[in-house]
Amino acid sequence: MRNTEEKDTGWGIMKRRPSSRIELLAPAGDLHRCRTAIRFGADAVYIGGQSYSLRSRASNFTNEDIAEACAFAKTYGARIHVTLNIIPHDEDFEGLIGYLQFLQEAGVTAVICASAAIMRLAKEYAPKLEVHCSTQMSITNAEAAAFLKEALDIDRVVLARECTMDDVRKIAENCPVQTEAFIHGGMCVNYSGRCTLSNRMTLRDANRGGCAQSCRWAYHLYDGNSEISSDPLFTMGSKDLCAAEYTADLIRAGVSSLKIEGRMKSEFYVASIVSAYRHLIDDLYANDCKLSEEAFRRHRQEIMRAENRETFAGFYPHRAGAESLIFHQTSNIDVNHDFLGVVRGYDPEAHTMTVECRNAFDRNEKLEVLAAGEENRVFTAEWIRNEEGELIERSSHPMAMVVLPAPFAVSEEDIIRRAYDH
């Protein structure tokens, strides 16, 4: 069970984790996903405002959203980090100081920057904000962190995804500031922040939030004039990172924060992946960082239920070569149909729940409820009623509201997914 102190708040149950533990840092593309990440166990969430942030196609937060995210996070003892990780041109500085001051006032904990100029301005004009060096700065050694600490008084470095576990240990041991390491999510096939593929091919600047993910496109590959193979077409895109098996090593190394990548990802992904890593981390702390093979297998299975791309352990075991890094077109790229709906209402007297559907499911199918801070619970949808109250055999319309039996209490925004036999 999770080791938390609990207190009822206007937002629900506040769960405050011991601050000495490693932070679980989750992504959120909008306010809704931010709340989901916090409810499902993130200690901190990183979000992007409407300017100065990469991922310009993520929904991104208005200033009002940021203030609301901070207020919500506070009730759970969680923190909000805001990305300001563009590589700025002169015109990008307009309004920046005012924005930094707004973030400080709103209760943001940290800004994630990739530009020394933005870091310096943050320290000067919004000194209560922590400054975290983005992975875009490709920090792969403790010397670089020491230099940035001395020159700009930074608080944390987000390590480059290209670090091996040995690199991470050495950096964490000798680093004068906190370290943050990626644990799960997309990888850049080129060093993050050092890629201009998208700029060249689509005129969309990857370092100002416009990456078109050109590395993931399918290419005809030629050796001179002869095409090598067009079945399947070649892609440079990387497999996704899943470093669950390195979680204990990263905790032991003294890393401060484990980061999940994916501000463009869905609510289902955020809930599932955050919940799965929350349980894994809490289980590791409860067992002196040692889990049996069976216990770890179950955690990994939970994590992988949110994934629909091939994964690898990144550079942690060793520097990855093309074989381990490159995503193959033929591998599992199916859309995940596990996400069946979101609970929108619960009637404790009638023992029913109202569910907003996402994917189809059948009467008598076994369903699983994913609830914040709880073990997953399975039940059978012995009947399904549509909005007119009629009994139906199959719920097949996305966004339709249906009523199901609720053999136990559920809460609004709990997630319904297909149940698997473990």
Ligand code: SF4
């Ligand atoms: S094109 Fe691919 S490798 Fe380059 S920045 Fe975009 S995601 Fe990264």
